[in-house]
Amino acid sequence: MTNTLSTIVNIAAYKFIALDELPRRRRELKSLCSRLSLKGTILLSTEGLNLFLAGSRGSIDEFLVEVRSDPAFADLKTKDSYSDRQPFNRLLVRLKREIIAFGVEGIEPAKNPSPKLSAKELKKWLDEGRPLTLLDTRNDYEVQLGTFENAVDLDIDHFRHFPEAIKQLPPETRERPVVMFCTGGIRCEKAGPLMEREGFKEVFQLDGGILKYFEECGGDHYDGECFVFDQRVALDPNLEETATTQCFACQAPLNAADQQAETYVLGEHCPHCYEEFLAKHRATIEQRQMQLAEFAKVLPGSVPYDHIRPLNIPKRFDQATLLDTLDGLHPHMGRDQWKDFCERGFITFEDHEKREHPVDPQRIVRAGQRYNRHVPAMVEPAVNADIRILHEDDAIVVLSKPAPLPMHSGGRFHRNTVNFFLDEVYAPQKLRFVHRLDANTTGVVVCARTKAIARNLQVQFEAGTVEKSYLVRAQGHIAEDQFTSTTSIGRDTVQAGLRLPDPDGQHARTEFKVLERCDDGTGNLTTLLEAKPITGRTNQIRIxxxxxxxxxxxxxxxxxxxxxxxxxxLGVGEPPLCLHAVRLSFVHPETGEPFLAEASMPGWSNSQHVP
Structure with a gap:
């Protein structure tokens, strides 16, 4: 059945014949195919030739003329089909021990072939209802896509398992006609002589296989599609490419239902390999979790270490003294403390050769300069390092962050941080946070594995398309069951770095829903709420x-x-901040599908455990 609208001709052919001079034949065939821009696979062995090629009609015809000029292949027959695209990525011409792997010694199809049954003759037998056994010699994943009606499926995952499988057939099978079939016929060439050797009395092979049957008889007595070993994956009885695709992970063919299944994710897994994927995924996460736990046995920041903090000079302190600058940047330290640091050599300046020099507190500084503050034997406060990995794939890692635990280096924390822990466990890869939680806030944190993935997710956050849901326990009983706050928040910090409501500040919107009102019997009234911040201002829910x-x-x-x-x-052991990022919903940057990240509920969410 020729599709005149298609531009690529696909041919399959094989011949069992004793061959010699294999290296020469390989060179000549490879040169010929390259010259004709043909792609596909050619297998050569001492037992014959097996090929699958695709190209233009003219190139295919020229190839066949050249090959058939060799007396060994003068009668080479092909099975043709057509496609709109080249189904092969490259050309492979290989020397093999067998042109179809079977692994049984003494089988020589060229010398002792089984009788062949033409496609039209098989159809006639099936139309007549003649008693026979139709035996599918193909692999299980091929059979899943389609086979002849009432055919026997051997349930094998490789042709090498065929010899053992036929031993399990009912004894009566040996006494009546058996018609074997495969995609193009080559497997039956070896299966037939073996079956005869094993005592099957009347064995036929479908000449040209399923593809030849489709070409001559269409889909009569056949149910489904036929798997083919190229990018087309499957052909229908009209020899047209179908919508069936193939799993990138396990190579299983996927029909329309498979592709609609929840367990199918392009490039990751399909219904056939999902359980295996889950097992590997769990094992990876368990290994990461063990690494995190091992690393946290001795908190890295709680062991004394020498720390260097950069001090960058802003424009407003240009031409000021170093002491005035330090006191202005960090007044909580005290002027005398900064002077003492300078005199003890704890404040240094790097020259152009990266050598550090102590500096006088009265030195005049310039905007843009960088000084270093040395903190000897620094010990950071203890933290809760029980980071939980909720999900990871090639694009993102999702965590459940405990508290107290800062995400980034800053202030009193540099090593006892989420960032430091992840750098150790995921090295050499550096994960990128696409949003942040305060040190005292717990819950879902999403990290990107690459800069491009991070930008994709950040754009979603900036556009407000990420749905965020927090669990929060507030003091007192809130009367309304549902309410919204649109109080604007100031851009600048005030006392102790906190922001305040400001009518001229940034627009902010949070939707609240009361989940439970609690009374512990001692006058301690609290309200458990779900909070959905529509905007993303610093400390928005708290404010x-x-x-x-x-x-x-x-x-x-x-x-x-x-x-x-x-x-x-907060310190470890102090009453917790009752604010928990319970879930985030966004579009996965690689799959394009909705993704829900969800953390388990904190202990304080239970009314019996109100802090």
Missing amino acids: HLWELGHPVCGDPGYLPDKKLGRTQT
């Missing part, structure tokens, strides 16, 4: 609840009665 008179339980910065506290990271 909105504080402004409403219901600060978050455990918040060290936003206190009852509109008072402000401190912004420092």
Whole structure:
């Protein structure tokens, strides 16, 4: 059945014949195919030739004329089909021990072939209802796509398993006609002589296989498609390419239903290999989790180490003294403390050769210069390092962050941070945070494996298409079951680095829903809420609840009665900040499918464990 609209001709051919001079034949065939721009696979062995090639009609015809000029292949027959694209990526011409792997000694199809049954004769037998056994010699994944009606499936995953499989056939099979078939006939060439040797009395092979049957008889008595070993994956009885594709991971053919299944993710897994994928995925995460736990046995920042902090000079301190600059940048340290640091050589300046020199506190600084502050034998506060990996793939890693635990280096923390832990466990790869949680906040954190993936996700956050859901426990009973806060938030920090509501500040919107109102019987009233920040301002949920008179339980910065506290990271063992990023929903940057990241509920979400 010729498709005149298609431009690529696909041919399959084989011949069992004793061959010699294989290296020469390989060179000549490779040169011929390259000259004609043909792609595909040619296998040569001492037992014959097996080929699958594709190219233009003119190139295929010229190739066949040249090959058939060799007396060994003068009668070479082909099975033709057509496609709109080249189904092969490259040309391979290989020397093999067998042109079809079987692994059984003494089988010589060229000398002792089984009788062949033409496609039209088989159709006639099937039309008549003649008693026979139709035996499918193909692999299980091929049979899944289609086979002849009432055919026997040997359930093998490689042709090498055929010899053992036929031993399991019912004894009566040996007494009646058996018609074997495969894609193009080559497997039956070897299977037939073996079956005769094993005592099957009347064995036929379908001449030209399923493809020849399609060409001459269409789809009569056949149910489904035929798997082919190229990028087309499967052909229908009209020898047209179907919508069937192939799993990148396990190579299984995937029909339309497979491609619609939830367990199919392009490039990762399909319904046939999903369980294996899950097992490997779990093993990878378990290994990472063990590495994190091992690394956290002794917190890296809690072991004394010498630390260097960069001090960059901003424009406003250009031409000021170093002492005035340091005191202006970090007034909480005290002027005398900074002077002492300078005199003890803890403040240095690098020359152009990267050599460090102590500096006088009265030195005049220039904007853009960088100085170093040396902190000898630094010991960081303890943290909760129980980081949990929720998901990872080739694009993203999703974590559940504990608290207290800063994400980035800064202030009193440089090694006891999420970033430092991940750098150790995922080295040499450096994960990129696409959003952040405060040190005292727990829950879902999404990391990107590459800069491009990070940018993709950041664009989603900036566009407001990422759905964020937090669990929060607030002080007091909130009357409304559902409410929205649109209080604007100031751009600048005030006391202790905290931001405040500001009518001229940045627009902010948070939607709240009351989940439970709790009373512990001692007058301690709290409300458990779901909070959905539509915008993403710093401390947004905490500020909105504080402004409403219901600060978050455990918040060290936003206190009852509109008072402000401190912004420092809480200590291990202190009552927690009851704010938990419970889920994030976004479009996966590689698959383009919706992705939901969800963390387990914290202990304080239970009314029996209100801190």
